[in-house]
Amino acid sequence: MNYYIKNAIIVNEGETFNAHLFIKAGIIAKIVRDGDCFEPENAQVIDARGKYLIPGVIDEHVHFREPGMTAKADIYSESRAAVAGGVTSYMEMPNTVPQTTTQALLQEKFDHAAEKSLANYSFYIGATNDNLDEIVKTDPTNVCGVKLFMGSSTGNMLVDKDSVLETLFKESPCLIAAHCEDEDIIKHNTQHYKELADKHEIMPDATLHPLIRTEEACYRSTKKAVNMAKKTGARLHVMHISTRAELLLFDPRIPLKERKITAETCPHYLLFDDRDYVRYGFAIKCNPAIKSAHDKRALWRGVMDGYIDTIGSDHAPHLREEKFTDSYFTAKSGFPSIQYNLPLMADNFKRNGLAITDLVALMCHNPALLYRIDRRGFIREGYHADLVLLDTNVNDLITNEKVYYKCGWTPYDGTTVRTQVTHTFVNGNLVYENGQFHEESRGKKLKFQA
Numbered sequence: 001m002n003y004y005i006k007n008a009i010i011v012n013e014g015e016t017f018n019a020h021l022f023i024k025a026g027i028i029a030k031i032v033r034d035g036d037c038f039e040p041e042n043a044q045v046i047d048a049r050g051k052y053l054i055p056g057v058i059d060e061h062v063h064f065r066e067p068g069m070t071a072k073a074d075i076y077s078e079s080r081a082a083v084a085g086g087v088t089s090y091m092e093m094p095n096t097v098p099q100t101t102t103q104a105l106l107q108e109k110f111d112h113a114a115e116k117s118l119a120n121y122s123f124y125i126g127a128t129n130d131n132l133d134e135i136v137k138t139d140p141t142n143v144c145g146v147k148l149f150m151g152s153s154t155g156n157m158l159v160d161k162d163s164v165l166e167t168l169f170k171e172s173p174c175l176i177a178a179h180c181e182d183e184d185i186i187k188h189n190t191q192h193y194k195e196l197a198d199k200h201e202i203m204p205d206a207t208l209h210p211l212i213r214t215e216e217a218c219y220r221s222t223k224k225a226v227n228m229a230k231k232t233g234a235r236l237h238v239m240h241i242s243t244r245a246e247l248l249l250f251d252p253r254i255p256l257k258e259r260k261i262t263a264e265t266c267p268h269y270l271l272f273d274d275r276d277y278v279r280y281g282f283a284i285k286c287n288p289a290i291k292s293a294h295d296k297r298a299l300w301r302g303v304m305d306g307y308i309d310t311i312g313s314d315h316a317p318h319l320r321e322e323k324f325t326d327s328y329f330t331a332k333s334g335f336p337s338i339q340y341n342l343p344l345m346a347d348n349f350k351r352n353g354l355a356i357t358d359l360v361a362l363m364c365h366n367p368a369l370l371y372r373i374d375r376r377g378f379i380r381e382g383y384h385a386d387l388v389l390l391d392t393n394v395n396d397l398i399t400n401e402k403v404y405y406k407c408g409w410t411p412y413d414g415t416t417v418r419t420q421v422t423h424t425f426v427n428g429n430l431v432y433e434n435g436q437f438h439e440e441s442r443g444k445k446l447k448f449q450a
Helices: 075-084 103-116 162-171 183-198 206-212 215-232 267-271 274-284 293-305 341-351 356-370
Strands: 003-012 015-024 027-033 044-047 052-055 057-062 087-092 120-123 146-149 176-179 236-238 261-265 387-391 420-426 429-433
Touching: 003 356, 003 387, 015 356, 052 356, 057 075, 057 341, 057 356, 075 087, 075 103, 075 420, 075 429, 087 420, 103 120, 146 162, 162 215, 183 206, 183 215, 206 274, 215 236, 215 261, 261 293, 267 293, 267 341, 293 356, 341 356, 341 387, 341 420
Parallel strands: 003 044, 003 052, 057 087, 087 120, 146 176, 176 236, 236 261
Antiparallel strands: 003 015, 015 027, 052 387, 387 420, 420 429
């Protein structure tokens, strides 16, 4: 079906302007500015008066848990939550069961997503200490990147041999997306605090997390990755930056299209700080840990000043019984977030004096540029019609009952947002409309420019 979106406030490439938009055969066929005459035939008209029309969010950092952990989440359930949250494309991580560390296992994920995913998709191939032969086979036009764990997290895919790391940085055919935390620091701190907890000298609660996964652990590992990328010329995207110290390792003076070393943060590092562990407990335990109020303020400044290039969700569902245990040492790290990140960020960008054009750059344009995605991430004629309508004049209470995650809970339960996704188009298909899903179509495999 063709669509004609009328009276929208289009947000694109630093501009905000009133216009109509014609979608034909899945493509943005025409952008009609005020004063231009154009009325298409055979198109369903959607009146977007008072709403923002933005490119679909590209979330380059999700864990959908399939295969192997589908009690927590799966590609179908989490892609539904994604489109309800304005995410039209995602890139999913390899720490599943089995781990996505071969080309055959990677292809199995692509085949399954083609059948199940409501959003567009790509998948990382995971690096290990002994799978370089599989990494070098990766087609950079079909695969978003290589995921490198320089610190252990869910799935234990740690790469800790310097010789392997250097070879990987030299020979990777595509972007390296890195989780950076120093494993020696984490192990030492874990042992120290576990001994104290065993002697009942401390409580093994969530407040331990930033004391174990510290600023120094993040900084030391990120510095190592950045130095290796500079030495080898690799494209490096450091995921989930959580500290002020790490920001200083990046150079915003280099134009984004020329920048090979880039940084992502996540909404939770901008919304929470270590004081919130008392209130939220293990609900906000994630790796790297949420740090201090000082770090949170620095991250907002990093967003404003160009040190942060993208905002990804790190959507990582766990079941309630895995999260809400009686000990820090058994509670899983990670939480679901993809459905409400766009509304939360829209509200908080406004609260911090940032424009909606800045939000669109970080969540839509920049991922497309950094990953060299073919014809997505912008509202341009000839591009795929991945589009989202936002109403910024609502009062929407987030509750566990409203989430579409398979795990059935959110740390944002009880939070009110003023922004709501009303319509989501994927490849020109209206897949989400005011709380209703249209599931006749499926997303497409993302393509990349090598």
